[in-house]
Amino acid sequence: MDLTRRRMTAALAAMPLLPALGGCGARGEAGLTIWAMGNEGASLPAVLAAMPRPARAPPVSVQPMPWTAAHAKLLTGFAGGSLPAIGQVGNSWLAEMAAIGAIAPVPRTLHGLLADQFDAVVDTNRIAGRLWGVPWYVDTRLQYYRRDLFARAGHAAPPRAWDGWKRALHGVKKVVGDGNYALLLPLNEFEQLLTFALSAGARLLRDADGRGAFSDPEFRAALAFYKSLFDEGLAPPLATTEIANIWNEFARGFFALFVSGPWTVGELRTRLASDMQDRWATAPNPGPRGTGSAAPGGSSLVVFAGHDADERAWDVVAGLLAPAAQLQFHRLTGDLPARRSVWRAAGLAADPLVAPFAAQLDRATALPKIPEWERIMTEMQIVAERMVRGAYSVDEAAREIDLRADRLLEKRRWMLDRGRAL
Amino acid sequence: MNAGRHGQARAGWVMTGPALTAILVFFILPAAASLALSFTDFDIYALADTGNLRFVGLQNYERLLENPLFWKATTNSLLFVAIGTPFIVVLSLFAAMLVNSRWLAWRPLWRVALFAPYVTTLVATAVVWRYLLHTRYGLVNYLLSLVGAGPVDWLGSPTASLPAILLFVGWKSFGYNMIIFLAALQTVPRELEEAARIDGAGWFARLRHVTLPAIAPTVLLVSVLTVAAMFQLFTEPYVMTQGGPAQSTVTILYFMYEEGFKWWNLGSGAAVAFLLFLCILAVTLMQLRLAKRGGAI
Numbered sequence: 001m002d003l004t005r006r007r008m009t010a011a012l013a014a015m016p017l018l019p020a021l022g023g024c025g026a027r028g029e030a031g032l033t034i035w036a037m038g039n040e041g042a043s044l045p046a047v048l049a050a051m052p053r054p055a056r057a058p059p060v061s062v063q064p065m066p067w068t069a070a071h072a073k074l075l076t077g078f079a080g081g082s083l084p085a086i087g088q089v090g091n092s093w094l095a096e097m098a099a100i101g102a103i104a105p106v107p108r109t110l111h112g113l114l115a116d117q118f119d120a121v122v123d124t125n126r127i128a129g130r131l132w133g134v135p136w137y138v139d140t141r142l143q144y145y146r147r148d149l150f151a152r153a154g155h156a157a158p159p160r161a162w163d164g165w166k167r168a169l170h171g172v173k174k175v176v177g178d179g180n181y182a183l184l185l186p187l188n189e190f191e192q193l194l195t196f197a198l199s200a201g202a203r204l205l206r207d208a209d210g211r212g213a214f215s216d217p218e219f220r221a222a223l224a225f226y227k228s229l230f231d232e233g234l235a236p237p238l239a240t241t242e243i244a245n246i247w248n249e250f251a252r253g254f255f256a257l258f259v260s261g262p263w264t265v266g267e268l269r270t271r272l273a274s275d276m277q278d279r280w281a282t283a284p285n286p287g288p289r290g291t292g293s294a295a296p297g298g299s300s301l302v303v304f305a306g307h308d309a310d311e312r313a314w315d316v317v318a319g320l321l322a323p324a325a326q327l328q329f330h331r332l333t334g335d336l337p338a339r340r341s342v343w344r345a346a347g348l349a350a351d352p353l354v355a356p357f358a359a360q361l362d363r364a365t366a367l368p369k370i371p372e373w374e375r376i377m378t379e380m381q382i383v384a385e386r387m388v389r390g391a392y393s394v395d396e397a398a399r400e401i402d403l404r405a406d407r408l409l410e411k412r413r414w415m416l417d418r419g420r421a422l
Numbered sequence: 423m424n425a426g427r428h429g430q431a432r433a434g435w436v437m438t439g440p441a442l443t444a445i446l447v448f449f450i451l452p453a454a455a456s457l458a459l460s461f462t463d464f465d466i467y468a469l470a471d472t473g474n475l476r477f478v479g480l481q482n483y484e485r486l487l488e489n490p491l492f493w494k495a496t497t498n499s500l501l502f503v504a505i506g507t508p509f510i511v512v513l514s515l516f517a518a519m520l521v522n523s524r525w526l527a528w529r530p531l532w533r534v535a536l537f538a539p540y541v542t543t544l545v546a547t548a549v550v551w552r553y554l555l556h557t558r559y560g561l562v563n564y565l566l567s568l569v570g571a572g573p574v575d576w577l578g579s580p581t582a583s584l585p586a587i588l589l590f591v592g593w594k595s596f597g598y599n600m601i602i603f604l605a606a607l608q609t610v611p612r613e614l615e616e617a618a619r620i621d622g623a624g625w626f627a628r629l630r631h632v633t634l635p636a637i638a639p640t641v642l643l644v645s646v647l648t649v650a651a652m653f654q655l656f657t658e659p660y661v662m663t664q665g666g667p668a669q670s671t672v673t674i675l676y677f678m679y680e681e682g683f684k685w686w687n688l689g690s691g692a693a694v695a696f697l698l699f700l701c702i703l704a705v706t707l708m709q710l711r712l713a714k715r716g717g718a719i
Binding site for chain 1: 463465466467469470471473474476664668683684685686
C-alpha cells in the first residue's frame, strides 16, 4: 500500500476515533458496580464501607439512579450490553428481567439467606422453579387509619371482615359529616383494587398466565365491593393528582383511612404535628371473612447474566444480607429488612405501627410473574375508574378487563405455544 | 465538451458525497428501519431473542387509532402547536426587533443575555423553572399576587400545566429564533423604514407594511422550525411534569417514549414515530403552499 497524501489525510482524520477502539477491549478487572435506586442507592455506600470484606476483595462502587428512570435504564442497559455485575431490582420487575435472560439464577450455596424470610416475598423471586434474586428489603400495603375518628364511631380499630369494615366506615362517615369521607381510594392507583382482589382470593390470570381471569366470581366480588364504597359515598371519586397533600388531608379529617406502604410511617411521623401522633395507627387489610391479603413488594439483589460465575459478585450480595448490614441498612433507609431475625434485632416486631406489616406479609400473595403484569394492572385501573364513574356495570367492567388483558397476553400465549415463555 | 460535463458531474458528486452519505446513514436508513419496525411486534421478548419477532402488518397502527391515550397525546400536541407556535414566533420577533433597534444601549450585551437561555442546559433550567412555578414559593405566583391574581397551581392543575410548559419552552427557545430574525432584520434597508416614517406611517403600520413583507421568508422558516419543534416536545414535559397531571402534558413524543421504553413495545413506538413524521410533513407542506400563495417565496 503506497502512502498517498489522501490516505495520510484519511488516517489523520480518523485519529480522534482511536479512543473509541479502546472501549472495545475487556472492561477493567478493577471492581464491581452495583446499580441501586433512590433512597437505597444513596445509603448503600455507607453500608458497603462498614461491611467486613476479605483483604483482596475488589472495590465495589455504587451507581445511584432515580426510581422514575430505573426501569427504562435496566432494559436499555440489557439491550446495550452495559449492565453491571450487581443490581437492585424491584420485585415486580423480576419476571421481565428473568424472561429476557438479563439476570442469573441464585446459586444453591446462597439459598440459606432466604431461610428466615417471608414466604410470599421469596415466592415472588421464584420463577419457573428457580430463584432469581435475593430479597433485600420488603414492603407491602395496608391500612392507615385515624384512631380518634374510629373511636368516635365506636371502633377501637377497623374490623377485619368486609361487612363489619364497611359498617364501621358508615359510622365514621356519620362522624366526619358532609364534605368529608370515610376512606380514600385514589382512582389512578391500582394497588387498592388489587388488594381487595387478593383478599377475595382472586387468581387474576389463568391458563399458565396466558389469559385474564377477571370474570371469576372472586374478582367480581372484589370489584363490586370496590364500586360500592364509591356508590355509598364512603370514598370520594378522586385521583391523587387532585389531592394536594395526602398527609395534610388525612390530618384534617378529609378521610379517615387510606392504603399505603411502610414509607408512609416515617412520613407521617415527620410531617404530622405532634398532637396528631397518637391519633393514627396501622392495621392489616380487611378480607371477605377476616384479615385479607396484600401484594408483597420491595426489592431484591440480583447478579446480572454474564456475571453468574463471578464468586465475588455473589459474595457482595451475601455480605449485604448479613444481619449487621441489614440492620444498618434499615437504620439508614427505614426500609423493612427482608430477614425476620433482623426484625427481632431491630425491635420492629414490638413497634405497634410497624408490626402489622409483618402480620400482613405473612398473609401476602405473590402476584403473577410475567412481564406484562404492570401494564395489565394499568388497564385494569383505567376500566375500574370508568366503572366508578358509571360507564360500566361490574360484570361489564370484568369482561372489559379480561378483553384488554387477553389482548396484552396474546404474545405470551404465542410464546407458550412454542414453549419459549418462562 | 462531453468529458467536461462528466468531470463537472463527478466533482459535484464528490463534493456532495460526504453530506449525502451522512444523510443516508444517519437519516434515511434509520427512518426506513423504523418504518419496517412499525410493521413488527418488536417487544421485550424480541429483545431477548429476535426469533420471537413477528410481522404483524398494520396491526400497530390499528391499535393506535383505537387507543384513547394516543388521541389524548395528539390533541395535546396539536394544542402545543396551535398555541405555542404563534407565541414563540411573536416573542422572538419582538426580541429581535428590540435588539435591532438603534436607540437601545449596550446592544451586544442584550443580544447575549437574550440568547443565553438557548445555550443553557435544559434539565438544569427546568429544575429552576419548577421553583419559579411553585404554587406557594414561586416567583411567578408572587408576581401574580402583586396584581391581585390568585395563586395558580402551575404544574399540578390539568388546565395550567400546558401554559406553564409553554412559558418555559418559549423562554428556552426564543433566543435561537431571535438570531435568525435579527439576521433578516439587518437586511431590511433602513431607507424604506425612514421613507415610511416620513410619509407618516406609525410604528404598527411600518411593521405590517415594511418590515414583515421584507422578512416574510424568514417568518415562514421560523414558523416551520417552531411547528416541528412543538410537535417534538418531549424533554420539557418529561423533566417538569412526567406527562401529568391527568396526562395533560403527554405529547405524541412522550407517548412514543412510554410505548417504546416504558412498555418496551418498540413496534408500536415506531408506528407512533411514523405517524408523527407524516403529521409534521403535512403541516409543513401546508405552510409552504400558503406561503407560495402569499408570495413569501
